[in-house]
Structure formats: C-alpha cells, structure tokens
Amino acid sequence: MEETILELNEIIRRRDFPAWKNRLTERYSRVYSDPETLHQSSQSSVLVRNNIVLRSLEDYFSYVVVPSRANARLDDLVFLSEDVVEAIMVINERPYVLYLLRNVNNVWKIDTF
Structure with missing residues (x-):
C-alpha cells in the first residue's frame, strides 16, 4: 500500500x-468530469x-490535485474494508484524507467518497 501511495505521489x-x-476509478472520473x-x-x-475556471478532468488535475498533493506524505492508513483504504496525512495534529483507494481488479485506484 505504501508503494502505491509513493507511486501516486510521483x-x-x-x-x-x-x-x-489510469489510476482513477470510473466513479471518480465521472464525478470530477x-x-x-x-x-x-x-x-x-x-x-x-x-x-x-475548471473545464475538464485535466484542469481539475492541474489546478487542484497537483498543488494539493505534490508534496503529500503518508502518515497513516485506515483500512475500511479489504478493498477500501484511506491514506492519511496529519497536519497540525489533525488527520486529512489524501486518498480514498479502492482495489479494482487487483489495482489500487483513487476513488471518491
């Protein structure tokens, strides 16, 4: 799981x-498009x-995801089920969800809540 987070951050x-x-669930792509x-x-x-003004999923990636996640670090993992995990970063002693990850056909993908 930690390798997956490092790969996503890279x-x-x-x-x-x-x-x-490629690392998004269909639901995430649909919601953020x-x-x-x-x-x-x-x-x-x-x-x-x-x-x-965001007009596409690529705009969302460029102007929201990149600035907010480019320097992210993994502090904790919360396993909600076998196939769903929250990756957490702690800032000022407060946990923030970096990613909600869902295992889709043996690939961990970013999902939406």
Missing part, C-alpha cells in the same frame, strides 16, 4: 495526467483569486 509530482487518469462538480470546485478562493 505521478502527481511529474504532472503526468495520463498516468493519473461533471460540469457541475467542476463549476463548484472553480469557486474555491484560490482558483477565483487566480481567475481559473
């Missing part, structure tokens, strides 16, 4: 959208301040 650090997209989700995400103060 994909994000390299800004490798095709590799990242949805125009309404992209519109809501575009309302974040950082994106508004920088006049960024």
Whole structure:
C-alpha cells in the first residue's frame, strides 16, 4: 500500500495526467468530469483569486490535485474494508484524507467518497 501511495505521489509530482487518469476509478472520473462538480470546485478562493475556471478532468488535475498533493506524505492508513483504504496525512495534529483507494481488479485506484 505504501508503494502505491509513493507511486501516486510521483505521478502527481511529474504532472503526468495520463498516468493519473489510469489510476482513477470510473466513479471518480465521472464525478470530477461533471460540469457541475467542476463549476463548484472553480469557486474555491484560490482558483477565483487566480481567475481559473475548471473545464475538464485535466484542469481539475492541474489546478487542484497537483498543488494539493505534490508534496503529500503518508502518515497513516485506515483500512475500511479489504478493498477500501484511506491514506492519511496529519497536519497540525489533525488527520486529512489524501486518498480514498479502492482495489479494482487487483489495482489500487483513487476513488471518491
């Protein structure tokens, strides 16, 4: 599991959208490609301040995922089931979910809640 997290972090650090997209569940791709989700995400103060409007999953990756995960570190794993794991990073003694991972055909993929 730790290797998977390191691999995902490296994909994000390299800004490798095709590799990242391959590691998403169908549900995650569908949710974060949805125009309404992209519109809501575009309302974040950082994106508004920088006049960024998300129009695609690739925009979401470039302007939301990369800045928020490029320097992420794994502090804990929470196994919700055999096939679902939360990867946690602790900031100021508070846990934050970096990834919700789901095992799909023996490949750990990023899923949405």
